[in-house]
Amino acid sequence: MIVKIVGIHGSPRPQGNSTVLVDAVLEGAKEKGAEVRSFNLNALDIKxxxxxxACHKNKDIFCVQKDDMQGIYEAIADADAVVIGSPIYMAQMSAQTMLFLNRLYAFMYTTQDGKSHFKIGPKRVVTVYSQGAPMAGHYVPYFDMSDASFGMMLQGKVEGRIVCANAYTDELIADAREAGKKLAE
Ligand SMILES: Cc1cc2nc3c(=O)[nH]c(=O)nc-3n(C[C@H](O)[C@H](O)[C@H](O)COP(=O)(O)O)c2cc1C
Known part of the structure; x- marks a missing residue:
């Protein structure tokens, strides 16, 4: 079975640290035979x-807003794993990444008995965060909280996290490629 992986770029910088590291995860996965594709949130029309x-009342649609999230919903629904990269702005994920995360609400629906269900199967998740602060541990509580949200909305578990403090290194690129290879297994 070919593993399908979707990469999400939350940085507006085409050569930003998180962009390069998400690509390294995808390259590692591709090397192991995975089928990969990626979305650059900043270049897309996402409200x-x-x-x-409406999403919670209707299990047959994702979201009534017909913007570029539609393509992302379809790609994620069809994928086995998702790699999400974001810069840290004001101690949080970028606004572009937060829009994406909020819109993942559409993966859920509620039945008449008040119970919540998912429209997609569980995804394996790897996150990449890039910060200016040199101490890699500085934002760990925030990363834990964000990973919990990504994991919950993607019905899976964040099984890898790459943290780039200031600038990516060869070692981080190697870690990212390794995380990608694991995802492709
Ligand atoms: C608007 C803005 C806010 C930022 N806020 C923080 C911050 O709160 N903490 C931090 O460590 N770095 C902060 N940075 C630095 C970025 O996190 C850092 O440059 C990071 O590498 C950007 O990710 P990218 O290379 O993937 O684009 C900020 C940068 C910008 C542009």
Whole structure:
């Protein structure tokens, strides 16, 4: 079976640290035979969640907003794993990445008994965070919280996290490639 992986670029910088590291994860996976594709959030038309609730009332659609999230929903629904990279802005993920995360709400729906269900199967997840602060441990509580949200909305578990403090190194690139190879297994 060919493993399908979707990469999400949350940095507006085409050669940003998180961009390069997400690509390294995807390259590692590709080397092991995975089928990969990626989305650059900053280049896409993605609106914020309107909290209309239509997604939770209808299990047959993802979101009523017909913007570029539609392609991302389809790609993720069809994938086995998702690699999400974001810069840290003001101690949090980029606004582009947060829009994406909010819109993942559409993967859920609620039945009449009030119970929540998912429209997609579980995804394996790797996250990449890039910060200016030189101490890699500085934002760990925030990364834990963000990973929990990504994991929950993608019905899976974050099984790898790459943290880039200031600038990526050969060692980090190697770690990212290794994480990609594991995802492709
Ligand atoms: C608007 C803005 C806010 C930032 N806020 C933080 C911050 O709170 N903490 C931090 O460590 N770095 C901060 N940075 C630095 C970025 O996290 C850092 O440059 C990172 O490498 C950017 O990711 P990228 O290379 O993937 O684009 C900020 C940068 C920008 C542009």
């Amino acid at each position: 914020g969640c309107q909290a209309c609730g």
